Amino acid sequence: MRLALTFLRINVMNELQYRANFFLQVLESVVALATGLIVLSLIFAQTDALDGWTRPQLLAVLGVFTMVGGVIKFAIEPNMARIMSDIREGTFDYVLTKPVDSQLFVSVRQFRLWQLTDVIVGAAVVVWAVVTSDGSEQGSVTGGGVALGFFVSLFAGSLMIYCVWLILTTGAFWFVRMEMLEELFTGLYRAGQYPVGIYPGWLRAALTFLIPIGFAVTVPSEALTGRLTWSRLALAVGFVVLLMAVTRTVWSWGVRNYSGASA
Amino acid sequence: MTATTYESGARAFVRLYSALFRLAIIEQFQYRAANYFYMIGMVTEPIIYLVVWSTVAEARGGDVGGLTPGAFAAYYIVWTLVRNMNIVFTPFGWEQRIREGQLSGQLVRPLHPIHYDIGYFAGWKIVVIVLWIPLAIVLSLIFQPELDPTVIQAAAFFVAIWGAYLIRTLLLWMLGMVTFWTTRITAAFEVFFAAELLLSGRLVPMRLMPDWVQTVAGYLPFESTFGFPITALVGPVTNEELIRGLLTQALWIGIGVAGVSIMWRRAVRNYTAVSG
Amino acid sequence: MVITVEQLNKTFEVPERDPGLKAAFSSLFNRKTRSVEAVADVNFSVAKGEIVGFLGPNGAGKTTTLKMLSGLLHPTSGRVEVLGHVPNKREREYLSRMTLVMGNRNQLQWDLPALDSFELTRAIYRLQEGAFLEQRDELIELLDLADLVNKPVRQLSLGERMKAEIANSLLHRPAVLFLDEPTLGLDVTMQRRIRGFLADYNARHGASIMLTSHYMADIEALCHRVIVIHEGQLLFDGALSALSQRFAAQKTIVVTLAEPADLGAYGEVVDESPTTVTLRVSRDDTAAVTGRLLAEQPVSDLTVVDPPIDDVIESVFEAGA
Numbered sequence: 001m002r003l004a005l006t007f008l009r010i011n012v013m014n015e016l017q018y019r020a021n022f023f024l025q026v027l028e029s030v031v032a033l034a035t036g037l038i039v040l041s042l043i044f045a046q047t048d049a050l051d052g053w054t055r056p057q058l059l060a061v062l063g064v065f066t067m068v069g070g071v072i073k074f075a076i077e078p079n080m081a082r083i084m085s086d087i088r089e090g091t092f093d094y095v096l097t098k099p100v101d102s103q104l105f106v107s108v109r110q111f112r113l114w115q116l117t118d119v120i121v122g123a124a125v126v127v128w129a130v131v132t133s134d135g136s137e138q139g140s141v142t143g144g145g146v147a148l149g150f151f152v153s154l155f156a157g158s159l160m161i162y163c164v165w166l167i168l169t170t171g172a173f174w175f176v177r178m179e180m181l182e183e184l185f186t187g188l189y190r191a192g193q194y195p196v197g198i199y200p201g202w203l204r205a206a207l208t209f210l211i212p213i214g215f216a217v218t219v220p221s222e223a224l225t226g227r228l229t230w231s232r233l234a235l236a237v238g239f240v241v242l243l244m245a246v247t248r249t250v251w252s253w254g255v256r257n258y259s260g261a262s263a
Numbered sequence: 264m265t266a267t268t269y270e271s272g273a274r275a276f277v278r279l280y281s282a283l284f285r286l287a288i289i290e291q292f293q294y295r296a297a298n299y300f301y302m303i304g305m306v307t308e309p310i311i312y313l314v315v316w317s318t319v320a321e322a323r324g325g326d327v328g329g330l331t332p333g334a335f336a337a338y339y340i341v342w343t344l345v346r347n348m349n350i351v352f353t354p355f356g357w358e359q360r361i362r363e364g365q366l367s368g369q370l371v372r373p374l375h376p377i378h379y380d381i382g383y384f385a386g387w388k389i390v391v392i393v394l395w396i397p398l399a400i401v402l403s404l405i406f407q408p409e410l411d412p413t414v415i416q417a418a419a420f421f422v423a424i425w426g427a428y429l430i431r432t433l434l435l436w437m438l439g440m441v442t443f444w445t446t447r448i449t450a451a452f453e454v455f456f457a458a459e460l461l462l463s464g465r466l467v468p469m470r471l472m473p474d475w476v477q478t479v480a481g482y483l484p485f486e487s488t489f490g491f492p493i494t495a496l497v498g499p500v501t502n503e504e505l506i507r508g509l510l511t512q513a514l515w516i517g518i519g520v521a522g523v524s525i526m527w528r529r530a531v532r533n534y535t536a537v538s539g
Numbered sequence: 540m541v542i543t544v545e546q547l548n549k550t551f552e553v554p555e556r557d558p559g560l561k562a563a564f565s566s567l568f569n570r571k572t573r574s575v576e577a578v579a580d581v582n583f584s585v586a587k588g589e590i591v592g593f594l595g596p597n598g599a600g601k602t603t604t605l606k607m608l609s610g611l612l613h614p615t616s617g618r619v620e621v622l623g624h625v626p627n628k629r630e631r632e633y634l635s636r637m638t639l640v641m642g643n644r645n646q647l648q649w650d651l652p653a654l655d656s657f658e659l660t661r662a663i664y665r666l667q668e669g670a671f672l673e674q675r676d677e678l679i680e681l682l683d684l685a686d687l688v689n690k691p692v693r694q695l696s697l698g699e700r701m702k703a704e705i706a707n708s709l710l711h712r713p714a715v716l717f718l719d720e721p722t723l724g725l726d727v728t729m730q731r732r733i734r735g736f737l738a739d740y741n742a743r744h745g746a747s748i749m750l751t752s753h754y755m756a757d758i759e760a761l762c763h764r765v766i767v768i769h770e771g772q773l774l775f776d777g778a779l780s781a782l783s784q785r786f787a788a789q790k791t792i793v794v795t796l797a798e799p800a801d802l803g804a805y806g807e808v809v810d811e812s813p814t815t816v817t818l819r820v821s822r823d824d825t826a827a828v829t830g831r832l833l834a835e836q837p838v839s840d841l842t843v844v845d846p847p848i849d850d851v852i853e854s855v856f857e858a859g860a
Contacts, residue, residue, distance in 0.1 A: 020447065027450050031457045035466075042467060043315065047322045050315065180300035187304030191311050198318050200405075203310075269635075275665035282659040290650045368646050371609050373634035374663045535613045535627055 003100060004108035015113040025114035029066075029121045036062045036193065051198045053225075056132045058194070061221040063125030064154070065192050068216050070118025071158050072189065078110035080169045081182060087172045092258065103251045107166070130224060149223035149233050156240040157216030163240075163247040164212060170254035185211075192217035215239065279374070280382045287386025298394055305346060306398065309339040312467065313406060328471050333409030337497045338468055340402050341410075345492050346465070347391045348424045351432040352380045354439030354452055361442065361534075370531070377523060381432055388428065412496050419505040420496035426512035427488040433519025434484060440523075443530040458483075464490020484515045541715060541747045542585035542608065547617035549578040549603050549771075577603040579771040581617075587714075588745040590737070592752070592762030592779070596856050600771040601751045605717045608749070609639040621715060635664055638713040642723035645700075646707055653688045653703040657710060664711040671710065678706040681736050698729030705733065709740070718750045722757055734760045755849050769856055783845040786855045790825045792818045794832060795840035805832060 015021065040062065044055045053061070083106050086092040095102055168181055192213035196204050208214035215236050222228040270278070291298060317332035325331060330338070360366050369376040412420070438455060441448050460466050462476070463485035469477055480486050491508045494500055552572040578600040585591050595601050606612040607619055610626035610633065619626055624633035647656045661671045679685055682702045687695060695703065705721065718737075722730040734757055741748055752758055758765060758779065765782060767775040775782060791809070794802065799813045805828050806820035820828050825843060832838055845851070 024450055024453075028453055031453055035457060035460065038461060039466065042471060043319055045473075046327050046471075047319045049322065051318055051322075180297050180304070184300050184304040187307045191307055193311065194315060199314055203314075270665045270667055272665070275662060278665075279659075279662035282662045286648055286651060286655055286659060289655065290648065293650055364641065367606075367611050367639075367641075370611055370629070371634060371637070371639045372663050373631040531629075532613075535611060 003104065007108050008111055011111040012113050022114050022117075025117050029117045032118075033062075033066065033121055033125065036066070051195065053195055056129050057221075057225045059132070060126055060129035060224045061195055061217065062193065063122045063127075063129055064221045064224070065122070065217050066125060067119050067122030068154070068158060068161070068192070068220075069189065070115050070120075070122055072161060073115040073118065074112055075108075076158075076162050076165055077182065077185075078112050079107050080165050082106070082110050083169050084172045084181070087258070096255070096258075102255055103166075103248065107162070126224065133225070145230075146223055146226070146228075149228050150220050153215070153219040153223055153228070153233060153236050156236045157212065157219060159240050160212035160243055161216050163243040164210070166247055167250050170250050173254040173258045189213060195221065209239075212239070212243075279378060280385075283379065283382025284386035284389065287383045288390055291387045291390040295390070295394060298391065302343075302347070302391070302394065302398060306343055306402070309342045309346070310402075312342075313339040316467065316471075328468075330468065330471075331409065333407060334497070336403075336406035337408035337410040338493055340399055340406065340408050341493045341496050342465070343399065343402070344392070344395055345424060345427060345489055347395060348388060348428045348492070349431050349488055350391075351384050351428070351435050352439070354435050354442070355449070357439040357442035358446055366534070370534075375527070377432075377436060377527070380436070381429070384432065385428065410497060412498065415502060415505065416496055416498060416500065419509060420492060422509060423492035423495045423512065426509065426516065427492050430484055430512060430515045430519055431488045433516065433523050434488075437519070437522050437526055440526050440530045443533050459485050462486065463488060464493065468494075484518075487512045487515050540584045541587050541589075541622060542583075542749070543618070543620045544581060544583050544604075544608075545618040547578055547581040547604070547607065547619060548576070548615045549600075549607060549612065550615045551575045551577055576771050578607070578614075578768075581768065581771075581773045583766055583773065583776050585747050585749065587747055588741065589764065590741055590748045590750065590761050592758040592765040593749055593768070594751070594758065594765055594852060595768040599768045601768060602719055604768070605639070605719050605749065605751065609637060609717050610634070611639075635711060636713055637715040637717065638708045638711070639717045640705060640708045640719065640721050642701070642720035645704065647692045647700070647703060649693050650691055652691055653684070653707065656692070656707055657688075660707055660710050666711060670712075674710055674712050675706075678709055681739055682706055683732070698725045698732075701725060701729070702733065702736075705736070712744060714744075714746055716746055716748045716750075718748065718752075720751055720753065722752060722754055730754060730757065731760075737761055755847075755852070759848060767852070767855060774855060779848070782855075783848065783851045787822060787846050787851045788854065789819050789821055789846065791844050791846055792820060792825070792829065792832070793842045793844065794818065794836070794838055797837040797839045800836055802832070802836070 040055065040058055043050060043058075048054070050058060083092070086095065086106075095106060098105055165185060168185075171181075188207075188211050191199070191203075191207055196207045196214040196218045199207060204214070219228065219232060219236050222232070269275075313335050316327060316330070316335045320327045320330065320332050320335065326334075366376070369379065438452065441451070462480040462483055469480060469486060469490045472480070480490075487508070491512070495505055495508060551574070553575050581600075581604065593601050593604070603612065607614050608621055608626055610629045613627035622633060622636055624630055626633060647653055648659075657675055666674075679688060682705065684702055684706060687699050687703060688706075692700060692703065701721065709716070716737075721737075722733055725733070737748060737750075738761055740746060748761075750757065750761065763778060765775070765777070765779050766773065767782070775785060777785075792806070794816050796814045796816065802808060802816050802818060806818040806824075808816060809819050810817040818828075829841065829843065832841065
């Protein structure tokens with residue numbers, strides 16, 4: 001934890017030097033949000049509900065999508081990109097010489113401060129959506145549980161994305177050319193802009209368990225819109241614990257393979 | 264050297280383009296795996312649009328503005344090919360090109376550098392189309408498009424995708440050349456791409472847009488690079504509309520060529536005045 | 540004359556601003572600039588078939604001058620003419636007859652064999668098949684590239700890549716070559732190879748060559764004539780041998796003695812073994828000191844040498860004109 005905070009401080013100080021990037025990022029967030037809102041208005045010009053989701057509810061999904069996207073770009077993607085470039089350029093050796101847990105170390109090295117604007121913009125949209133919300137659905141998580149369910153599932157979902165991305169990145173220990181992974185992931189993440197329920201069954205399953213966008217975006221949105229059930233929340237928490245264990249195994253396996261190969 | 268050692272312009276031109284095609288095809292075929300991953304990442308975008316609009320169509324009892332799920336499927340599957348035709352040299356690349364001296368290297372050779380980009384990316388497209396075919400088949404099996412073009416439509420489509428490619432190359436060249444005067448234009452690029460997304464037919468078929476948006480789009484080049492080629496193949500479209508669309512493309516190519524040559528001349532003058 | 544340069548000037552306007560956001564903001568509207576004279580009143584000319592070394596420390600204006608000669612920069616004032624053309628007009632006829640090679644720049648396609656890039660170059664310069672093949676095969680032979688041109692460029696070593704790069708730059712058989720640090724970063728053997736090739740190429744085709752290099756060995760081996768430029772100004776233009784005469788303030792005298800003696804009175808003793816003494820004396824005194832040594836000491840052998848060219852150049856730049 002101390003390590004993460006130190007790295008965070010270094011990165012913040014670095015980025016504060018580049019104020020132009022901040023304005024650029026604000027613009028980017030605003031443009032992305034505007035595009036999302038335009039799409040919503042196009043959809044709701046034609047219909048009242050998309051697969052049972054009303055306009056304010058889809059707005060909540062858009063907000064959560066933007067928030068989680070911000071978290072990914074703030075903390076997950078920069079670290080994963082760094083791991084891959086380290087492996088490609090042979091500087092990964094330095095990581096292994098540090099007297100700290102290597103998985104922890106590689107996961108907290110890089111942060112892109114300005115991407116937090118997405119988190120803030122997303123949060124604002126979420127608040128807006130909740131305020132304008134029109135009545136609730138029939139979930140079992142209600143009252144104070146809504147906030148709890150929202151934050152727990154948001155945290156669990158982000159962790160899942162981290163796990164899956166790290167597992168895929170570990171592939172770079174075997175196949176050095178993995179740059180397109182980032183493209184692939186960013187492309188797939190777009191699917192989270194809508195509740196996974198609208199996708200055909202096979203795609204829904206993939207988006208829930210293979211690339212856990214369903215958990216990361218849809219479940220917190222369900223909490224906000226009163227659709228969440230306690231059993232679904234428990235499933236999310238159980239799945240993230242399992243995924244963490246798998247990630248741990250795959251990572252140490254990859255590191256062993258790396259040190260074996262480069263000896 | 265004597266004059267007879269040089270080839271005539273036309274023959275040299277053909278040779279130049281075939282050399283660039285060859286380079287691009289060999290080189291990009293080496294990266295077929297990376298190209299494929301890139302395409303798969305890209306394909307999620309139209310699938311999302313397709314699923315959303317199919318859902319809307321079903322909620323309305325079968326169609327949106329006359330488009331059924333099958334029509335949307337056709338639109339967004341053809342979309343994937345047109346999107347690939349739209350990939351050209353990025354305006355973000357100019358800064359690097361100037362900084363790393365590739366531009367100087369090109370300037371001392373007797374050839375307008377746009378030929379490298381047009382030729383190379385066109386060759387790359389050939390690889391992309393070959394890789395795209397299986398992807399299109401899989402998508403068609405899943406989403407069941409309603410596609411029944413006439414021969415004329417198919418021919419117009421074939422011409423239109425290359426027209427789209429040329430227009431977008433010229434447009435982004437002009438945009439990228441702004442780098443010669445200022446490097447702080449990333450923000451302008453962002454706004455340009457957002458406008459393009461909304462006004463080209465990439466996000467939704469243009470006829471789902473409000474009328475006034477369609478009118479605005481009519482005065483801009485974006486639809487020629489995206490919506491028109493798709494509609495040419497998917498329909499519904501009359502022969503007259505096809506001809507009008509192709510002529511519009513020709514007009515934009517003319518404007519693009521003129522714009523690029525004027526800007527290029529000024530850009531080089533600026534570059535040779537100040538580059539260190 | 541192949542190259543004529545008269546009263547050439549190049550002044551850059553360099554933006555200047557204070558650090559901080561406020562300054563950055565105000566500079567958007569009110570730009571402060573400062574003029575830097577990169578090249579000032581330079582005159583020289585180069586004849587057909589000449590190889591001229593272009594010397595000067597970093598930032599002296601060498602690359603700026605080469606860029607003006609190759610049409611990448613236009614002069615602030617003055618006249619440049621190469622092969623009867625004004626370079627910055629960048630006419631096809633001119634670009635087809637010159638080449639610019641920069642040691643750290645890459646024109647070859649990274650992932651493909653050099654032969655494929657050669658084909659592209661042929662198309663760009665519109666070369667007829669016969670002329671192209673003749674020149675290509677000659678270059679492959681002279682540069683010893685036969686085994687390398689079929690491998691992807693990324694697999695070549697730095698030196699091998701540079702050789703392929705040079706071949707690619709000469710396929711159109713240019714009459715004028717501008718070479719900016721062509722041997723930068725290469726090992727000694729490869730430097731020697733490239734040097735030998737350039738001498739060969741020059742002899743065969745009578746091409747004029749202007750060359751900058753950090754390695755004096757390149758200059759000594761290739762250039763009878765050197766042009767020295769410092770802070771934009773031309774300091775010297777003449778034979779390499781005349782450079783030391785003009786600028787070396789001192790000479791070195793190596794004396795072998797029949798029996799040991801103290802020669803401290805004759806000049807500065809640089810090195811001393813019992814019977815061999817190396818003295819450094821000022822250029823003007825050389826003759827007198829030599830005479831006295833021969834007359835007064837048991838000299839069995841005596842040689843007078845110019846200091847190494849590197850040292851001469853260094854002293855030129857230290858003196859600063």
